[in-house]
Amino acid sequence: MASEGLNGPRVQFLANREGTVSALLNKVPNGVQNYYNEQVEAMAEALWELEVCGAAPVLPDDRVGGNAAFRLPIEGHEDAMVVSKSGKLGGVGFDVSKDACVVTGFDHKEWSSTYYSISDDVLPTSDTPMHYAALTAHSAYGWTEKPNAFLHGHALESAEAAQLHGLPISHEITTCSTPDDTKALMLLLKDYAYPAHKVFIRRGHGFVVLGKDVADALNTLRTQVLPAMESEIESTQH
Template sequence: MNLEDASLLMGGPRIKFSLRKDEEEQGREILKKLETALLPAAASLSSALAEVERDGAAPVLPDGKVGGNGAVLLGDLDCPALLVSRSGKEKGHILRVPDDFALVTSFDRERWEAVYVPCGSDQTVKPTSDTPLLWAALVSSKKKGEGDAKDSRTAPPARFALHGHALERGSRGIHIPISDEETLFSTPEDVAALERLFDSAGYFPLHRTFIRRGHGFFILGEGSSEALETLRTVVVPQIAPAPSAATPPAPVAAEAGQQSWQ
């Protein structure tokens, strides 16, 4: 059991940062400005997260909610707006567009506070508890890492992130960069560990998949299709049980007119 599971079992909160809803007209203006891009981005993220859960990459945590989320970077780094999935997703629930999403317009590292506006009519929706890590992955680390990779000027930037609580102990058979320490989620220590991993392993596009020990995997991509391709080819094969030499393969039933050879 990891530190976060133990905390949730004791009734601890998922969200461990301050939230400030943008009640001013500015928040609604940002939503209106990004509406054309926001709706298809939310639809893509909803579909992608449904696949993450269906593939077993977003298990249910001790509080009964799904351990998986995602984000899409809208706008640019000078005026970033991060579209994120809601906090507290029920198992099997397909995220509604746009009601189950929030737009995070800033994240203050000193105050440990996110400013956000719900995207739909449900004003009770809060951004995912992993907002600090998603902001670090698609905004802060991108600003810091621009120019570090040899092909950073020619490669499309990472604008899409998927996170699931699978592979928290690492990968097998292939190398996926993994952090050393385990922390509670949504904390400054959690974000610092992810950023150290980016620094040591190399940020996107040198790597597209990272693992926070005791937390789970992060996939970065230019868009949903690239992120889902990484999910299908890198993460999902790691979730399937490793083949056992002691277990013989199941016999294949012969089709009509064919002989089954044992």
């Protein structure tokens, strides 16, 4: 399945739906369900703040240029994560009962995912490959800590912004949702380890924030990303 964007399919990977989120959650312990409920509410807050502050602008097709994810500990699916849906409309709050997808696996060789959502027409965000790679990078690169949350918005995408604020930036501009796009981020993560670095810039795509949970990632957005955005706006006005 693919989600259509302004210039063609937004989701560039094969998305294999396996059922509803509620059915999946009914099979997990109460502690996991409680964690899901807590973090998905925090994700809704973070997504709204991303949009309101301009870090996730509304694109010409009226969809929001930003998304979020957090890891969900499910037995048998150690790398499962909750992601926001593809093609969220601007100006509308994130509906925790309808707009969240649980991705239980992503095959980077086949470029395909397995996921759960409320219905067949609700797909995981087009940036799922990037989310999945970043939230599992700790094992590949031997990080001392693993991130559990991910925020992304289409702001702070320029080399000037990266240089001004000392943020790592990728070298190439790539198409979203493609293997090249994820590879570009992973090259950054290889050279700039989390948690010493929590903010990364994808040239021409936007920023990425990693955190120990959604609240931590949102705090980094407020303390590092938003001040950088404000100073970038000021620099363009002079």
